[in-house]
Amino acid sequence: MRLRRRIQLSTTAVLIVLLIITNTSIYFIFKNTTITSEINRLTNTLNNTVMELNKDSNSSMEQVLQAYLISDGMIRIVDRHNNPTIQATTTKDYLHIQSKYDDDQFEKVIQYKGYIFVMVSIPMINENGTIINLQVIENVDVLFDNINDLKWVLVYATIIVIIILSLTSRLLGRWISFPIQRLTETMNVIEKNGSYEKIAITHDTKDELTEMAMTFNRMIIRLEKSYSKQEQFVSDASHELKTPLTVIDSYVKLLKRWGKERPDILEEAINTIASESSRMKYLTEQLLQLAKSEEIIENEKETVNIVPIVEKTIQRLQQAFQHEIHYKNEQCEIHMNIHEPSFVQLLVILLDNAKKYSDHHIRVEVKEWKETVSILVVDKGIGIPLEAQAQVFDRLYRVDKTRSRKTGGSGLGLSIAKRIVEQHDGDITLESVEGKGSTFTVTLPKLEVK
Ligand SMILES: Nc1ncnc2c1ncn2[C@@H]1O[C@H](COP(=O)(O)OP(=O)(O)OP(=O)(O)O)[C@@H](O)[C@H]1O
Numbered sequence: 001m002r003l004r005r006r007i008q009l010s011t012t013a014v015l016i017v018l019l020i021i022t023n024t025s026i027y028f029i030f031k032n033t034t035i036t037s038e039i040n041r042l043t044n045t046l047n048n049t050v051m052e053l054n055k056d057s058n059s060s061m062e063q064v065l066q067a068y069l070i071s072d073g074m075i076r077i078v079d080r081h082n083n084p085t086i087q088a089t090t091t092k093d094y095l096h097i098q099s100k101y102d103d104d105q106f107e108k109v110i111q112y113k114g115y116i117f118v119m120v121s122i123p124m125i126n127e128n129g130t131i132i133n134l135q136v137i138e139n140v141d142v143l144f145d146n147i148n149d150l151k152w153v154l155v156y157a158t159i160i161v162i163i164i165l166s167l168t169s170r171l172l173g174r175w176i177s178f179p180i181q182r183l184t185e186t187m188n189v190i191e192k193n194g195s196y197e198k199i200a201i202t203h204d205t206k207d208e209l210t211e212m213a214m215t216f217n218r219m220i221i222r223l224e225k226s227y228s229k230q231e232q233f234v235s236d237a238s239h240e241l242k243t244p245l246t247v248i249d250s251y252v253k254l255l256k257r258w259g260k261e262r263p264d265i266l267e268e269a270i271n272t273i274a275s276e277s278s279r280m281k282y283l284t285e286q287l288l289q290l291a292k293s294e295e296i297i298e299n300e301k302e303t304v305n306i307v308p309i310v311e312k313t314i315q316r317l318q319q320a321f322q323h324e325i326h327y328k329n330e331q332c333e334i335h336m337n338i339h340e341p342s343f344v345q346l347l348v349i350l351l352d353n354a355k356k357y358s359d360h361h362i363r364v365e366v367k368e369w370k371e372t373v374s375i376l377v378v379d380k381g382i383g384i385p386l387e388a389q390a391q392v393f394d395r396l397y398r399v400d401k402t403r404s405r406k407t408g409g410s411g412l413g414l415s416i417a418k419r420i421v422e423q424h425d426g427d428i429t430l431e432s433v434e435g436k437g438s439t440f441t442v443t444l445p446k447l448e449v450k
């Protein structure tokens with residue numbers, strides 16, 4: 001069933017039930033209060049009659065009853081054998097209404113010849129000491145006509161309201177489901193064209209549907225971004241690989257032509273081919289590394305003391321670097337849940353950059369906080385211009401392509417570092433001033449060992 005129809009049916013059904021319950025209650029409450037107030041009025045009349053009868057007056061019982069006779073009905077005295085002894089009536093016909101004796105006061109609604117009567121009876125003691133019933137019977141047909149009218153008014157009102165309701169709930173359903181329909185249409189367009197359409201949000205009502213459309217738009221923007229990043233990566237990667245391949249290809253052709261006669265060309269060609277192919281090897285290794293780091297499985301992580309790992313990595317690199325590495329750490333034990341090879345790789349990437357892009361010494365600092373550990377790699381090198389700082393973590397991005405080419409970079413190091421940090425639920429930040437140096441700070445969650 002469509003959402004629109006469901007909304008229409010459910011709202012109509014709930015409101016119909018509520019309407020019927022309310023109107024039926026109104027009808028019965030009105031009917032009961034009308035009858036009760038009538039009974040109270042008649043009881044009053046009877047009490048007054050009893051008082052008058054008990055008075056020592058000259059008037060006979062018939063006269064008293066006649067005096068208290070109501071506008072349409074009768075008043076009578078009934079003995080223990082259910083026989084009416086004295087009666088005063090407005091219409092002779094009422095005399096045939098069956099009489100009934102009871103020791104207690106009673107009230108009831110009776111029907112006689114299609115008319116409705118309310119009867120109230122109270123017991124009293126006669127002059128000769130016997131108990132009799134004083135009864136008043138009133139024709140309340142007019143009152144019941146009113147109650148009946150009310151019934152029909154309520155029935156018609158219910159029917160009219162139901163009709164209006166079913167029409168408005170139809171509009172309501174359409175109104176509520178309209179944005180969803182638009183969302184579905186946009187999704188269909190996206191599916192058909194493979195495009196990244198967004199849903200137009202016309203007004204800023206902060207309802208769930210607007211929120212849903214906004215979430216959808218955000219999702220589309222992210223998809224679009226990640227798709228274009230991927231596209232960019234593929235084209236960059238193929239371009240990066242194409243350059244060394246072209247160089248190798250042209251030198252091979254040169255070799256084929258002149259190689260045998262010209263030893264100088266032979267020498268140059270072999271050197272260039274060797275350097276280009278090792279660059280290509282490095283590039284493919286890095287690319288593979290990037291793909292592999294996505295496969296780190298959570299259960300490959302181990303809880304280890306990172307202090308000796310950091311120290312060992314620094315020592316190992318110090319031998320290969322000409323720059324001095326200053327290491328500062330006050331703790332001897334910091335336990336963390338890490339994938340050790342990736343963690344070491346992260347340090348190597350940052351230290352390798354610090355080495356490549358500076359001529360001065362490098363500083364490594366480990367700082368322990370309450371819940372995290374920060375590792376800072378500080379250099380006093382060429383720095384990174386402000387506008388490039390946001391991009392250095394992107395795949396294949398290099399600040400200065402010609403310069404980086406000389407230093408042999410592929411532009412993948414920092415993107416691998418970022419991925420590793422993310423896989424350890426951490427964060428990597430960069431502070432740098434062009435010409436003065438850079439500081440890369442890796443912050444990772446700590447593990448409390450008791
Ligand atoms: N410490 C640094 N000082 C100055 N520039 C830096 C530093 N670290 C990174 N960069 C800049 O950011 C760019 C991206 O760095 P990244 O490590 O990702 O690539 P790369 O060093 O060029 O190549 P590789 O993949 O071999 O690491 C570098 O090309 C360089 O321009």
Ligand SMILES: [Mg+2]
Pocket residue numbers: 349352353409413414
């Ligand atoms: Mg690098």
